[in-house]
Amino acid sequence: MPKNSYVLVINCGSSSLKFSLIAPLTGESLLDGIAERLLTKNACITINFPTKTNISTEKCTTLLTLKSPCDHKIAIEKLVETLTQHQLIKNISAIGHRVVHGGEQYSQPTLITNKVKKTIIELSRLAPLHNPANLIGIEATQLAFKNLPQVAIFDTAFHQTMPEKAFMYALPYELYQQHDIRKYGFHGTSHFFVSRMAAKTINKPIEQCNFISAHLGNGCSITAINNGQSVDSSMGFTPLEGVMMGTRSGSIDPGIIFYLIEQLNYTLDEVNQLLNKESGLLGLSQISNDCRALEQAALATNNVHTSRLAKLALTVFSYQIAKSIASFSASLTSLDALVFTGGIGENSSFIREQIITHLALLNFHLDHSLNQSTCLGKSGKISSKNSRLCLVIPTNEEWVIAEHTYLQLQQLKQG
Ligand code: ADP
Secondary structure, eight states, X not given: OOTTOEEEEEEXXXXXXXXXXXXXXXXXXXXXXXXXXXXXXXOEEEEEEEEEOSSXXXXXXXXXXXXXXXXXXXXXXXXXXXXXXXXXXXXXXXXXXXXXXXXXTOSSOEEOXXXXXXXXXXXXXXXXXXXXXXXXXXXXXXXXXXXXXXEEEETTGGGGGOOHHHXXXXXXXXXXHHHOOXXXXXXXXXHHHHHXXXXXXXXXXXXXXXXXXXXXXXXXXXXXXXXXEEEEESOOSSXXXXXXXXSOOOSOOTHHHHHHHHTTOXXXXXXXXXXXXXXXXXXXXXXXXXXXXXXXXXXXXXOHHHHHHHHHHHHHHHHHHHHHHXXXXXXXXXXXXXXXXXXXXXXXXXXXXXXXXXXXXXXXXXXXXXXXXXXXXXXXXXXXXXXXXXXXXXXXXXXXXXXXXXXXXXXXXXX
């Protein structure tokens, strides 16, 4: 792969397709964007070109509406057209795909072959919303870039180092043996990235680093990292387990599900919708799944009821995250740093403060002024002098996908 080449990173959902063109060794982005509302009348594609000024990098955005019916294949064709217009197409030497579930089969970046595609389909039983959509992205891209190698980077891969004691559920053993029911963990590329950046920050080889990383976005997961490897994570068999999230309930008493069905006449689909889409910050607050909106609502003095529910949602959220972080002290023998990332972890000084307040027993204390200034997506330390180290590190999953795609292809070439 030539030195000045770029990897096109694709993250495909059922109705959206995110893309970015990244230099694998530096993380420089030439272009990024999203095709949204695919398969509807309102399909559109937004393409951002970073433009460098003397003081900062700004984004120049092009919004194109797409002729209906626009599917993933047409969105990719539009992207190819734009890349060709801007003479970027020749710079692309590989495609890296985010694939959500790699099961126990994949713990490494993997060159996509027909056999790998078959396995991704087979693993759809574990991730019915995600893997089929990821495959649509792979096939659409394969059609458009016939001669380029394509690599799958699995969200679950980083967690494949979890020991049995962490990934087993206390269910009959045959459910694991015959049906693969176990904890897998998700957000692997993000936990991988921030742990590597944290190791650089403290100037220690990653193989000797122990961290707890908290990825707090619309989805939230906490991971314990021992000697650079994931040893436990809060998400489980599905991304529904663990702490409450934007619209997901996180862990609840499974007995509630029986109660909903038997006493309140919920159907299975309704329970699924309730726990995945109507719970979490949105469900508790009755206002929004958006942390920013809730922080504003909590402060509003004109509606006591709304303000109370917004505060309640944020308080339960922070408390659950603090408890999850504290629980991972059982997984580690020492701790170099706690790392916050994701939209909320990177930007919300309020939520970080709420979480750290619960962790005094673990000797975490905040430097309030650092916490306030380390927002708006900047990296930095937010703990006080006598505290254990607490860092904020903006995640960059696209860069990991580009880099791993590149390294995997280099390895195949050499080996
Ligand atoms: P996703 O998991 O979809 O990638 P993000 O990582 O972008 O999501 O995180 C989205 C969350 O980050 C939303 O709840 C949003 O409100 C929150 N967020 C973004 N900026 C801020 C901010 N300045 N203050 C508080 N929350 C923020």
